[in-house]
Amino acid sequence: MLRCPVCRLSLARQGKRYRCVRGHSFDVARSGYVNLPRSGSGRCRGDALAMVRRRRAFLETGHYRPLLEELKRRVPPSHLAQHGLRSLLDVGCGEGYFTAGLAEALAGWEVWGIDISRDAVDVAARRHPEVNFAVAAARDLPILDASVDVAVSTFGPHEPGELRRVLRPGGRLLVASPGARPAGGASENALPRRPAAWPPSGRGSPRRLDPLIISAGEANGTDGTE
Numbered sequence: 101m102l103r104c105p106v107c108r109l110s111l112a113r114q115g116k117r118y119r120c121v122r123g124h125s126f127d128v129a130r131s132g133y134v135n136l137p138r139s140g141s142g143r144c145r146g147d148a149l150a151m152v153r154r155r156r157a158f159l160e161t162g163h164y165r166p167l168l169e170e171l172k173r174r175v176p177p178s179h180l181a182q183h184g185l186r187s188l189l190d191v192g193c194g195e196g197y198f199t200a201g202l203a204e205a206l207a208g209w210e211v212w213g214i215d216i217s218r219d220a221v222d223v224a225a226r227r228h229p230e231v232n233f234a235v236a237a238a239r240d241l242p243i244l245d246a247s248v249d250v251a252v253s254t255f256g257p258h259e260p261g262e263l264r265r266v267l268r269p270g271g272r273l274l275v276a277s278p279g280a281r282p283a284g285g286a287s288e289n290a291l292p293r294r295p296a297a298w299p300p301s302g303r304g305s306p307r308r309l310d311p312l313i314i315s316a317g318e319a320n321g322t323d324g325t326e
């Protein structure tokens with residue numbers, strides 16, 4: 101699933117590092133994540149530790165548990181019937197709340213969370229050692245072409261071209277973002293024409309604090325909304 105950020109060939113784990121056939125190698129940090137920076141990857145550092153901790157505290161209140169459950173429901177049932185190794189990629193995974201929650205429901209899947217913030221990924225890896233995490237940019241994912249069955253973006257960046265590249269034919273893209281439309285200008289082909297509003301509005305519910313939209317689309321451009 102991983103590709104080398106230098107030569108773009110496949111990366112495989114060998115002990116405490118990931119290595120490609122050309123010999124580029126990337127150490128696994130003590131907390132368990134791997135740093136796969138794009139060369140000249142700019143100044144974006146993502147969320148700082150204080151922000152990561154605030155989000156963790158908020159997520160632990162359980163307010164977004166329903167969203168996690170909704171994401172789980174939107175993994176296509178056909179994908180759950182195991183045909184070989186399935187894979188899920190969470191782009192802009194933060195401290196891994198949704199990544200780990202999905203991984204728990206997808207036993208046997210290869211699950212990766214990727215975020216530009218080293219602090220976020222470090223917290224994620226410490227907290228969820230059963231999940232794979234890497235530091236990398238959404239714009240240049242260290243992921244092989246057509247190697248992902250389900251790509252997820254919750255309140256983070258999503259680059260339509262990259263998501264299309266990494267998703268297998270028939271793969272599913274799940275996007276949750278605040279506001280009336282998915283953020284980031286994801287391409288119409290990668291997203292459904294009729295997104296399902298989530299959650300239902302309701303006075304008194306903590307959910308109404310966050311108008312969300314969750315949408316699901318097939319990578320091949322058909323409307324995957326269920």
Ligand SMILES: C[S@@+](CC[C@H](N)C(=O)[O-])C[C@H]1O[C@@H](n2cnc3c(N)ncnc32)[C@H](O)[C@@H]1O
Nearest residue numbers: 146147192193194215216217237238254255256
């Ligand atoms: C609002 S947080 C959402 C985190 C997580 N998906 C969640 O729902 O809890 C946005 C995340 O996107 C990350 N991010 C921002 N720009 C990024 C980029 N260019 N590539 C990868 N991640 C990025 C931030 O570091 C942050 O962790």
Ligand SMILES: [Zn+2]
Nearest residue numbers: 104107120124
């Ligand atoms: Zn390489």
